[in-house]
Amino acid sequence: MAATIKDVAKLAETSTATVSKVMNGSYSISKETIKRVEWAMKELNYHPNMRARNFVRQSTRSVIFVTSLGRDAGFSNPHMFEIMAGLEEALSEKEYALGIKSLSKRDAIDYVKYVVDTKLADGLVIHASVISKELDMLVEEYKIPHIVIGMPDFQNHFCWIDIDNRLAGEMAAKYLLECGYQSLAFIGGREEDKISMHRLNGVLSVLSEHDVLVPGGYVQQGDSVCDSGYAMMEEVLSQQQRPDAIICANNYIAYGCVNALHDKNIQIPQQMGVLTFDDYPFSRILKPMLTVVNIDVYDMGFQTGKYILMKIKKPNLHVQSYITIPSLKVRDSTKKVY
Amino acid sequence: MAATIKDVAKLAETSTATVSKVMNGSYSISKETIKRVEWAMKELNYHPNMRARNFVRQSTRSVIFVTSLGRDAGFSNPHMFEIMAGLEEALSEKEYALGIKSLSKRDAIDYVKYVVDTKLADGLVIHASVISKELDMLVEEYKIPHIVIGMPDFQNHFCWIDIDNRLAGEMAAKYLLECGYQSLAFIGGREEDKISMHRLNGVLSVLSEHDVLVPGGYVQQGDSVCDSGYAMMEEVLSQQQRPDAIICANNYIAYGCVNALHDKNIQIPQQMGVLTFDDYPFSRILKPMLTVVNIDVYDMGFQTGKYILMKIKKPNLHVQSYITIPSLKVRDSTKKVY
């Protein structure tokens, strides 16, 4: 049987209260006693029982990440796990534990309620994939310490953070113009693909700012798969006047785009600059290696961890903002042109 | 303030013991009382305080997955997260919580000790990336309910489970022979790459069983990157007699291999069958789509969850085995030849 605080107190010839104070760094204990207690703890190989401590402190020093995983998540959504890893690091620093719960949107409401009612965790990080209006109301009503990852697409009271995809789009366009590319095209997802749309909007705003005209055929929308990227690129190339650089909304589209250019014998980056977003999975491997506007999702997870810890401390705090700043990784698919 | 068991007891005009029994489904409570208690619980919106329950039960109904994450883990190691997702599902079924802890091999020892000493969790799932001999001794000495994911490469007392890569290699070779391919080559990682070696051994055992000769140049070893795959493939093609099918130890090598064949204008699968392992990330996207021997790591995580729950119940149980069975996904890079 493991030693308890009583055993330590007995061996150190003091009271449990004193032992507790030593553990929690109370000021008003004499050096002498501290030494004796610490000696006793070592002697008995004592470690406070966290279950007892959690109980009496009414806190578990833990945060649960509520999201939707399921088979294939590891492959289809590496961002989710980058966030998770970053989150873990931030929590770990403050000795908070990270729990993971995978749920459907429907079940999330009951679960969140359950966590709060039973006091299972001190805070919640909720992925946008499981939010709903009901959850918003619940969170508002219960005053749950939480952070939502990903901007909700409806009116809400959530405290959320997200990536600034629009800014990423702006950076992409700006960089290409700085390189000397004159006319840019964009191939991406459809209206429902918010990420793609934000990136597109960023691109367009910079172009209009710089008075760069964008012919209709220069913006293509399709699925986020390789084949679609290929087809969209063919479409762009069929315009009477070709652009000299292309921005792909994501890696899958970029892969198709590169294939299309390759098959048409168009040299990258000499005849056509190619830029995409997110430093994975193809951008590092394709020939040529692609220039990307990257978003540090690990850091986003890390920041989320910082925020949720703050919220646990100061529940009335309300953050609602974009946080991560995209960064440019210049590689072989773009270059200065004159 | 949330209602406690006392409040419920008072409202239901009974004792806390009875309320507790109702919650935990004791047999010896009359229907009447059950109804009254349940009504009272609803009335007060009562939910048992998990912290109190964990405390008195000396159990947190939780399992911690100890591994090594860090930046880029989401991209470089999707398997880790497939495992995690599967694990979560298995634990969730039995209402166990999953905790995640990322650590270096060095810190893992202290952490595991800490978890056990403080009774933070009921069981541990430990990824092979953080195991060490010291940890083995600790686990043995403390009799910690644990499962290690990945076979340790040293003498140990761990309870571990792993993928059967050798069997996967056997399946790959068998399938290609069945297709009618006559001479097989293998390009993979070096001696240190255990996964690749096991796959190779499986392949070779089948070939020798079927009296298929393997010329020296038919087995190439290099790095697990695209370029190396390309180079190894060139090497294989430079042999005086070409094989008619090739097994690539992993997706990265396969990608290089496909590029090499493409550049040499060798048709897949007509002139050369190509097969690799693991259904990600390129196998589904490359042209042609690759036939793979796939391993269901999600299921491996799921099974791990089942096992650790068993171990928590029956600590003297000792499993030490391969569990997941590879499966073949036939796609366009192989076909019947006659």
Add this chain to the structure above:
DNA sequence: CTGAAAGCGCTAACAT
């Protein structure tokens, strides 16, 4: 600076 004692909310042995 130290210690006695009162809980935290729940479970379970034991008594009725």
Add this chain to the structure above:
DNA sequence: ATGTTAGCGCTTTCAG
């Protein structure tokens, strides 16, 4: 079938 009661191991007043 139900209630009484003694903890579980720790923290935290409050008195000394």
